Every structure is written in structure tokens, then in C-alpha cells.
Amino acid sequence: MKKFVSVLLFLTLLLSTGFAQETDLNQPLPVDEKVRIGKLENGFTYYIRQNNKPENRIEMRLAVNAGSLQETDEQQGLAHLLEHMAFNGTKHFEKNDIIEYLQSIGVRFGPDLNAYTFFDETVYMLTIPSDSAELVDKGFLIMEDWAFNQTLDGNEIDKERGVVIEEWRLGQGPMQRLRDKTLPVLFHESRYAERLPIGKKEVIENFDHQVLRDFYNDWYRPNLMALVVVGDIDPDEAEDKIKKHFSQQKNPENEKERVDYAIPNHDETLVVVATDKEAPYTFVQLVYKMDRSGNETGADYIQSMKESCLTGMLNRRLQELTENANPPFVGAGFYFSEMYSRTKSALQGYALVGEDGIELGLRTLLEENNRIAKHGFTQGELERYKLDYLKRMEQAFNERDKTESEALVEEYKRNFFTNEAIPGIEFEYNFVKKHLANITIEDINALAAGVISEKNRVIMVSGPEKENITSLDKTAILAVAEAADNAELKPYEDQLASAQLLDNLPVAGTIVKETKIESIDAVELTLSNGVTVLLKPTSFKNDEIKVTGFAWGGASVADDSDHFSSMHADGIVSESGLGNFSKSDLTKLLAGKTAYAATSIGTYSQSISANCRPADLETMMQLMYLNFTNPRVDEESFQAYINKNRSLYKNLAQEPTQYFYDKFNRIRAQNHPRGNYLPKDEDWDKVDFQRSLDFYRNLYSNAGDFTFVFVGAFEVNNIKPAIAQYLGALPSTDKSLTYNDLNIRPPKGHLVENVYKGTDPKSLAILSFHKEMAYNDKDAFLLNQLATLLNRKYYEILREEMSGVYGVRTSASLNKVPYEYASMNILIPCSPDNVDSLVAAAIGQIKLIQMEGVEQKDVEKSREIYKREKEKKLETNGYWLGALKNCYVYERDFETVSSFRAMDDITSEEIQRVANEYISVDDYLQVVLYPEKNEP
Secondary structure (H helix, E strand, C coil): CHHHHHHHHHHHHHHHCHHHCCCCCCCECCCCCCCEEEECCCCCEEEEEECCCCCCEEEEEEEECCCHHHCCHHHCCHHHHHHHHCCCCECCCCCCHHHHHHHHCCCCECCCEEEEECCCCEEEEEEEECCCHHHHHHHHHHHHHHHHCECCCHHHHHHHHHHHHHHHHHCCCHHHHHHHHHHHHHHCCCHHHHCCCCCCHHHHHHCCHHHHHHHHHHHCCHHHEEEEEEECCCHHHHHHHHHHHHCCCCCCCCCCCCCCCCCCCCCCCEEEEEEECCCCCEEEEEEEEEECCCCCEHHHHHHHHHHHHHHHHHHHHHHHHCCCCCCCCCEEEEEEECCCCCCEEEEEEEEEECCCCHHHHHHHHHHHHHHHHHHCCCHHHHHHHHHHHHHHHHHHHHCHHHCCHHHHHHHHHHHHHHCCCCCCHHHHHHHHHHHHHHCCHHHHHHHHHHHCCCCCEEEEEEEECCHHHHCCCHHHHHHHHHHHHCCCCCCCCCCCCCCCCCCCCCCCCCEEEEEEEHHHCEEEEEECCCCEEEEEECCCCCCCEEEEEEEECHHHHCCHHHHHHHHCHHHHHHHHCECCECHHHHHHHCCCCCEEEEEEECCCEEEEEEEECHHHHHHHHHHHHHHHHCECCCHHHHHHHHHHHHHHHCCHHHCHHHHHHHHHHHHHCCCCCCCCCCCCHHHHHHCCHHHHHHHHHHHCCCHHHCEEEEEECCCHHHHHHHHHHHHCCCCCCCCCCCCCCCCCCCCCCCEEEEEECCCCCCEEEEEEEEECCCCCHHHHHHHHHHHHHHHHHHHHHHHHHCCCCCCCEEEEEEECCCCCEEEEEEEEEECHHHHHHHHHHHHHHHHHHHHHCCCHHHHHHHHHHHHHHHHHHCCCHHHHHHHHHHHHHCCCCHHHHCCCHHHHHCCHHHHHHHHHHHCCCCCEEEEEEECHHHCC
């Protein structure tokens, strides 16, 4: 606490001296002195910043200022395909050798190695270890190769066509068809509607190789590129390497002009109603388009602060409306965004509604905007939001020396693309403290009046192909808008008076036992009510404490007749609030604080998750106490929860993938009545409010069953009084709960089931393996490694060799609850024509490992990836929280959390043994989704 006060004192002195020199709000904000920005003679830009969070890592981004908008008609989709080709051969790395090399040094494809293509930009992402000069050199070489030395071999191009088409296939479905109907209206006669980054299937299948090479030669040029390097590296060293790798390249003699394509204005309100028979949800969207302002000056920054205040306060009003017994929408919100364009931004609003709630949802969104325009916000709303805004900035400031390199590299990338100011968190925090107080309600109302207009307005409705939606047209939608514009609206009533979470402190418990755990520098406490608390102080973040608490039982202890009530007990409590406060009241009450706590009930356990900054520890502990002892009893909130979920799930099974997963879950559980399936409309009538509340109270009535883990920025002796005061005061009984085995089991033997749903030419195959086996930590780890290794092999074979998938997801685990068993699932999205060959190839890889083990290079990759991944995890509170909890769940030694000894078990022989013992290729469930037209 003394440290926090000294920081504030320092800032007060700073504000009264150096920062008192007035900033010219119309001038560009200063550039953070910690980042080095340069430009080579050929126009290549670079950003460098030394940052040691995490240690021994460098984040690199190659930013190319070109995307799908730069494509010609015959190149549609090739900006994206070109991004794929960067991983398929360069001057210094043949074919897939880049991926092969990076995996050998512990870099994972996806989390550490990836790329994306958008309308205006293409970005290549690489995270590399920096504890070896050779690895760093190779990182810069890879970036150079991606920029200027892609080989674009014809055979590799042809193989990659299939991969991109599979990615295109993944995007097909009802949401894509609705998008294709709405985007031309939203983008209104602009190039954006014609240049979606995924491109056109017919172009991808048939383009000439030279057309792709032309795009590369035209747009991958030094004066359209930047390299961003942030991490554990000396800036002088990084600058020398950039000059070495990027200064020799030249721009084309007759370079193409890069155009920032505009989205035209329109005087009238544009309306589109789009339906699809497979659409799972009904949406209403409101878009107020405007010419994009800058984001470089102090005035621009203040404008963004006003926009945040406007949408933040409006969204809190919309949240309150969802708490009514018959809410106008399931959820709604407004936000300012760039609308995919560098020339246009927009105030965008949305509402997720029931299929019969379109008019009400739209009218409510419009009326709330009009209410602001007519009556404005209250002073209390603005002051509370300012507290939250300043809190977020204060947290960022407090964590300034612990900011992850990944966050910084993304900020500098945006500066290159859109000139977003990068003054640094110290400047931003002081700027906000100085100018936030001067923002008035009149400022926000003037902003709303300037943005909310019939000009440049777009209203979009999308949903299932049903009469109450298809009957709507532009005239009907505009009639709703006109009614909202003419409605008599009362001012908003801000009803929460000053209050506190607890009127009186509970009677504190005591700490009856304290055990030092040397291996992890932690302390375990036993409280007088039987509660166990593990305290693990860390220095990973300056302003973060994370908590988890858990106990066995969950929905499994409910009677069959209370199945539905027990499944939704936690959701009903979350919707209702705590103590005397509704959900929205709690938001108001906690303004300016970072404190959160919420419970969750699973099938076999119940838990609570919480977090706070150290200054708000007391508030978080009070929230945790109330979650156990005083869930709010509110019938209206219960009805709101039921009605919102009824609307949300009503049409979900119409979407083919959701329908398929539900069928898979039913087949795997052999239609057990207590399986976790998509709820039917009549299931919501089976949820009883009082039974849900009683069940919740029963689960949380005995805190003695709970184990809590605290991780973060605290000192043990300083936090112990709050532990005793609140966790020690929780109720406990002599009767202990445990989970019940509901006897939900998958079918035995090799079973193949086909599901037919949908019109798109896409399939999804799930191979599900299951075997009852005794649990042990070593094999649990190795089984997970087997799944990771299979993912890499499937990338090599099913994607790169067969061009049959965009990606395959394999997961495996060894479980103790509710009984001991091993499981592995393989998900293969693909063309219906390729299901059999891809499934055979997937099974073939398992058989090969069972017969021959794995190659030594794959063993070394697994070891290195595990090592590098764990090194990063060990610097995060989230990892420690989950790992320490699992020590209790799986009865592991605490020292395993930080130990690397498990790497020694990754051998070809051990992987082969686990594959044979836990996976049977003659005993698995195969369920495949096919389009309806394939049904025999």
C-alpha cells in the first residue's frame, strides 16, 4: 500500500512540474522514447524496443501494407494464398523447412508462428527464443525470406490451392451466406464488398502461377513494409541486423500506386433483411458511418476518450434492460470501430433477439440513442464510468515494467498501418488524468447528436428463414425507426444510492495450521472451518491477484428430477446478483475497482473464480463471501435468464455444425438422460427457480470441502487477515459432499455413425477413442504429448502432402473423475469426398507409431517445444493458478509445477508404449457430418 501511495505522490509532483507544460492538442503526440523507429533508404520502416517480458523471447512482425483490396479481378484470394506460400519455400528454406526448423527450436505453429491477411494489410508473426545468437540470426533471415525471397514454386502453389480451399470451406455456412447479403449494403458501392480476403474459389482453383508472382512482385516492396522487433534483444544489435537483411532490396521501377479505397456516403438509411434456413440466431444491427478522424494528436485522443464514455455508459443501460423479466434482447451493445476501412469509422450497435423480437429489439436500440440525444446521461453515470476508465489506465501504468512484448509489438504495427499514436503508457496515463476530468455530459451528448443520424445509417436484420422475418422489408423496418424517433421518452433514472457490499463484517475465523511449501515458495493454510488455502506470491504482475476455489460434487449430486434446475443454478445466480444488489447495481457499486468473483457448477465439481488488483483485495473477498452466503433471490431475473436462453437456443440446432455436435454428444453418451445436450424449448420449463436456488445453496453451504489457491502480487502475512476474515467466516458442516458417477459411458467397439445436415459441401469427422485405464501422472503427460505429436504429423501429411485439410485438432487426456479412463479425440474438417481417405490416413499414423514409434527428430521437437512453452508459462499467474489447483485435483507433488523432468520421458519407446496401451484402432467411435444431399 505504501508503494501505491508513493506512486501517486510522484505523479502529483510530475503533473505540477514537467507535465504542466501545455500539450498543443492539435499537434501529434510524442513518440515513446523507449521505441526506436527508423527508415532505410529504400523506404523500409522498422520499430525496435527492448523488453524482457517474457525473458529470452523476441516478438517479430513483418507488416506488409497490402491486402485483398490490392488484388485485381484475376487475383481475388491470392493475397491470402501468398501468405500461405511463405511457409512453403524460400531462398534459404526449401518447401516446409521453415516450419521444420522452427519446431526444432521449440516454436509452435499457430501460437508462435502464424500470419493473417486482411483488406488493407498482411502480417507475418514469429516468436523466437533469444538465448542463442544463432536462433536470433535465423529469425531475421526468415523475415527477410518472407519479405523478398519466397520461391513460389509451381508444384507447391498447386498443393497449397487445396489447403486454401479447405480454409474457404470452413468459412462456408449460414453466417457466410448472411454476410454475403449484408456486406454489399454495409459497404455501399465500395471495393470492400468485392474483395473479401478469402477470395473466390474459382480463382483459387484456376489462377496461373505468374498471376500470384505478379502480386508478390508488385506489393511486397520495401516502401510498403515494416519490421517490428520487440523483446529481449539489444536495440543496436537489432538495428544492425535489420540493415543487413533489408537495406539491399529495391522498389520496382514502375511501382503500382497504393490506393486507400473509400466507402461512399449516402443520405438515406440503407436497410437489408437477410434470412437463411440454417441461421441459428436473429440479429439486429445499427451502423452510423462517419468519415474517419485521425488518431495522432491530443485532440484525437480526447475524442477517443469521449467515444469510450458514450458507448460505455450506453452499454450499461442496455445491460440493465436485459435484466427485465421479458427483456427486449438477449444481449446488446454499441462500440466505435474502424469498420474495416482506413477512410471510414462507425458507431455500431447490435442486438441478439428472438425471432419474434426484431421490432422490439430495433426500437429499443433506437430509443436508447434518442433518449441520450433528448435527455443525456446523468452525472452519476459519467462519474462512475470515468472511475472505471481511469482504473484501466492506472492498471496499465502500474504494469508498465511487466507489459508483454506481444502487446507492444501489436501497438507499433498499428502505428505503421494507421499512424496510431504511440506516446507510451506514462504519457497516456498522465494525459488521461489531466483531460478526463474536463469531459462533460454536454460533450458526450454533442458527440451523440453528431453521430446519430439518418444519413449514413444502415439497419441490418438477419435470422432464420421464417415468416415473421421474411415478411419484413425496408418499409417495415423504417416504420419501426420512425416510431422510435417519435416516441415520448422519459429521462433515465439512476437509482442506486451510495451503498456498500456488506453492512457488517462477518465473524472472522482463525488460521489453525500453516505449512511452508519450500519447493514452490508457497504457504498452505488450514482455517478453523476446514477451508484449505494455498498462497503463492509472485512478481509476474505488479497489480494482479488471481484466485480459484473448488470442491467435488457438482450437478451430479442432484436427483434426476432436478437435472435441469441443477444445470442452470450458477447461471441463475449470476443473472440475479448478490445480497441486495442486482447485476447492474453491482456494476455501479464497483465503479473504479478491479474486483471480480463468480461461481460455476460443473457436472462433478463446483468452483469459484476471482481476481483483483491488490488495492481492491477487500472488495474481492467480500464478493467471494457473498457468492457463498447470500445469492440474490429475484424471480424477475430468473425469468429474464430463462427467456433469454430460450431465445438463444431456439434455432441453434438449425445450424449444421451445432446439430452435429449435439448428435455426437448423444451418440457418445448413448442418449443418457443426464448428458450435456442442446436444450429443447420445453426443457426450459423444467427449470424450477426455487429448486435451482436450493441446490446452489446446498453446494456452497460447506466451505470446508473447498480448497482455494491464491496467486499474484501479495505478501503472505499481509493477506492472511483477509483470508481469516472472509474465507474463515464461510459456513461449514460435518457432512462432506463428493461427486456421483452418473454412469455416462460411450459405446464399446468400433462404431460408425453418419449425420446428414446442411447444404454446404463440407464434412466434419470426429474420431473418439475411449479406454478405462488407471490414472498416473507420467502417462497423462505422455498421452498429451502423443496428441501434440499427432497434430504435427497430421499437418505434414493431411495438409501439406494430401492438401485435404486446413487443420486437424487432436486432444487427449487421462482422467480420474468420475472414473479412471483415457480419451483422445481427432477432429477432421474436410470435403465430403475426402472423408474416407483422410480418416484412413489419420488412423494410419496412429498405427505407424504403435508399430515403429516416432523418429528421433520428432522426439527432439517435442522436448524443445515443451521446454520453450513451459518457460513462458512459468512467468504467468494463470499457469501457476491452474497447475497448483491440479496438484490438489490429481494429488501431484507441488514441485512438478516448475519441474522440467517430464521432458526426459519423451522418448520414442515411451510414446510408442502409450499409443499401444491407451489407444485401440479397433475400438473407437467415428461420427461424420455430411450434407443432406449425401444421405442415401
